[in-house]
Amino acid sequence: MIEIIKSLIKEYYSKRRIITDMYIFKSRGQQIINVFPGLHAQKWKLFLHGTTDIPDVEQADKILDLERLEIAKQLYDLALRSLDYKQAKNEWNRIYGKAHISENKHEEMVNYSMGAFFWLGILTPYEYDISEPQIDESGKLLGMRLKPKEKPEDILKEVEKYVGKSEEED
Amino acid sequence: MRLNKLTNVLVLQSKTPHTLIGGISGYGKGVWAEAYVTKHIGEWKVFDINSESRGEGMFYGFKQENNAMVERIDYLSNGLVKPKAYDNEIIMFLGNNLKKLKRLPRNIKICVFNEEWITNEDLKNFLAFNESQIGFMDTVFEIHDDQHITLTEFYEYMMRVSMPSKERQQLKDFGGGHYMTINTLKRRARSLLRSGLFWNDSKDIPDYFEYLNLDKSVRYPDAITTYSRYLIDNPYTSYVCMNVLIKKFIEYIELRESEVPLLFYVRELNDFYRMKDPPQYVIEIQENLDKILRKGRFLGKSKIMLVCDTQLLNDIPTYMFNSFNKYILFRLPLGDSKRILNKATIPPQYLLALSRLEVGYYMGVISGAFQYPCMALPTLHKKAEPDFDVFEHLTNLYGAKNYSSSIFIKEG
Numbered sequence: 163m164i165e166i167i168k169s170l171i172k173e174y175y176s177k178r179r180i181i182t183d184m185y186i187f188k189s190r191g192q193q194i195i196n197v198f199p200g201l202h203a204q205k206w207k208l209f210l211h212g213t214t215d216i217p218d219v220e221q222a223d224k225i226l227d228l229e230r231l232e233i234a235k236q237l238y239d240l241a242l243r244s245l246d247y248k249q250a251k252n253e254w255n256r257i258y259g260k261a262h263i264s265e266n267k268h269e270e271m272v273n274y275s276m277g278a279f280f281w282l283g284i285l286t287p288y289e290y291d292i293s294e295p296q297i298d299e300s301g302k303l304l305g306m307r308l309k310p311k312e313k314p315e316d317i318l319k320e321v322e323k324y325v326g327k328s329e330e331e332d
Numbered sequence: 333m334r335l336n337k338l339t340n341v342l343v344l345q346s347k348t349p350h351t352l353i354g355g356i357s358g359y360g361k362g363v364w365a366e367a368y369v370t371k372h373i374g375e376w377k378v379f380d381i382n383s384e385s386r387g388e389g390m391f392y393g394f395k396q397e398n399n400a401m402v403e404r405i406d407y408l409s410n411g412l413v414k415p416k417a418y419d420n421e422i423i424m425f426l427g428n429n430l431k432k433l434k435r436l437p438r439n440i441k442i443c444v445f446n447e448e449w450i451t452n453e454d455l456k457n458f459l460a461f462n463e464s465q466i467g468f469m470d471t472v473f474e475i476h477d478d479q480h481i482t483l484t485e486f487y488e489y490m491m492r493v494s495m496p497s498k499e500r501q502q503l504k505d506f507g508g509g510h511y512m513t514i515n516t517l518k519r520r521a522r523s524l525l526r527s528g529l530f531w532n533d534s535k536d537i538p539d540y541f542e543y544l545n546l547d548k549s550v551r552y553p554d555a556i557t558t559y560s561r562y563l564i565d566n567p568y569t570s571y572v573c574m575n576v577l578i579k580k581f582i583e584y585i586e587l588r589e590s591e592v593p594l595l596f597y598v599r600e601l602n603d604f605y606r607m608k609d610p611p612q613y614v615i616e617i618q619e620n621l622d623k624i625l626r627k628g629r630f631l632g633k634s635k636i637m638l639v640c641d642t643q644l645l646n647d648i649p650t651y652m653f654n655s656f657n658k659y660i661l662f663r664l665p666l667g668d669s670k671r672i673l674n675k676a677t678i679p680p681q682y683l684l685a686l687s688r689l690e691v692g693y694y695m696g697v698i699s700g701a702f703q704y705p706c707m708a709l710p711t712l713h714k715k716a717e718p719d720f721d722v723f724e725h726l727t728n729l730y731g732a733k734n735y736s737s738s739i740f741i742k743e744g
Contacts, residue, residue: 294339296703299346302371304696305706306408
């Protein structure tokens with residue numbers, strides 16, 4: 163569940179007007195990665211009526227906002243369910259200080275939901291390491307084995323689109 | 333802010349508890365070893381038996397105060413473990429350095445060995461280093477009908493045979509007595525007698541010094557006992573001291589005098605293996621350590637555990653290295669760490685990583701399985717630091733005892 167919440171939040175904050183395009187090609191045995199900024203509207207080929215090269219930024223913004231709203235509704239729904247489960251909705255509303263949240267404003271829903279997730283302890287601003295305590299046969303602590311950190315999968319996936327998965331990972 | 337999430341505890345089983353810690357200087361082997369052995373205090377009687385000039389074994393009585401260490405303890409244990417001090421019985425063996433120091437903290441006991449504990453064979457190992465000297469000593473024992481001869485008696489006898497006397501004539505009749513052999517043995521006996529290790533002046537004992545009493549220490553398992561050879565001023569006497577100490581322990585255990593489990597922590601195990609052609613008194617130390625390892629879990633009635641550390645794995649002979657089943661490896665050069673491949677299958681990149689490990693990180697190899705990367709929990713007690721004078725601190729706490737009036741110092 164936490165992973166879903168995290169991915170929704172990440173998705174919400176990654177909706178931008180400007181996106182980057184990555185081009186990877188090989189030249190003389192070297193791999194070259196070029197990154198170019200571009201407009202969403204251009205990427206979607208959303209041009210002003212009657213033109214074939216002027217991006218319709220306004221329409222693209224509307225689509226991005228609808229996307230944000232959709233994600234915010236999902237987050238809001240998860241927050242309400244979590245609060246209900248913990249029977250803490252009333253208390254959180256009191257702390258938050260605003261009982262009515264407009265379901266047409268994604269900013270309001272996201273603020274309310276993220277506040278609730280932090281307050282419930284589902285999300286945390288702290289950075290975690292994970293380690294495994296190891297003891298010997300008589301129960302004496304030997305030390306802590308550090309568990310591997312998560313891979314920056316988003317970056318890897320972005321690169322994979324262009325270069326394909328390596329054999330090792332398959 | 334970083335927090336450490338702890339997963340389920342993993343138990344790493346080993347039939348034999350003996351542990352070897354490897355790592356070049358300054359990367360955490362001493363910290364790990366001290367932290368590990370102190371966890372046994374109370375259940376096991378813990379002895380720190382190779383504390384030398386730096387006085388590392390005298391810090392157990394102080395709480396950890398180093399901020400970085402305290403923070404790491406807090407971080408690794410999620411605040412569950414707090415710094416702690418332990419009862420520390422510090423025993424120093426009498427040596428000529430006391431003549432320079434004259435005063436020592438009052439909580440430090442100075443011990444000596446009783447000459448009566450040394451058998452004729454021991455005496456031969458301490459004094460005779462070649463066939464000619466061994467033959468000579470056997471002749472002396474033969475003349476005395478194999479009766480027990482103490483170091484003092486032997487020295488007095490050597491004094492008599494080094495000048496015209498009936499003893500000298502008798503020795504000649506037995507076919508022995510080259511003057512070089514006599515002088516060499518006499519000189520070695522004198523140097524041992526003057527070292528203070530076998531000091532037996534009845535006025536000094538028990539006012540200033542006492543005979544080593546293992547039983548008394550074993551009966552108090554809530555304290556860690558540190559044996560220090562700081563007062564001994566030369567390597568020869570230091571090795572003889574270690575020889576007698578380990579021999580007394582083996583004797584104590586084999587005679588089934590106690591059922592208390594015993595844990596021996598030997599710092600710098602390589603101290604006993606660095607000589608290319610070791611004399612018999614060093615070989616005996618090696619044999620006794622090997623004996624403990626090979627006996628496995630118990631000797632006599634006591635469970636026994638050996639925790640040793642060494643800078644390099646290659647400093648330890650193969651038979652000794654292979655007898656351990658638990659290895660804790662801090663930063664080690666690649667050529668050295670390859671030796672652990674005898675005990676576990678480890679991909680080469682891990683060994684490469686081992687040569688670049690940061691302070692406090694280690695690889696554990698227990699019962700043929702390796703764990704990497706692991707982080708050591710620092711000692712809960714204070715760890716030796718170069719700018720912390722432990723003698724001064726102990727003196728401030730317990731006061732100082734002045735040894736100037738002892739016969740040992742007056743005569744010296």
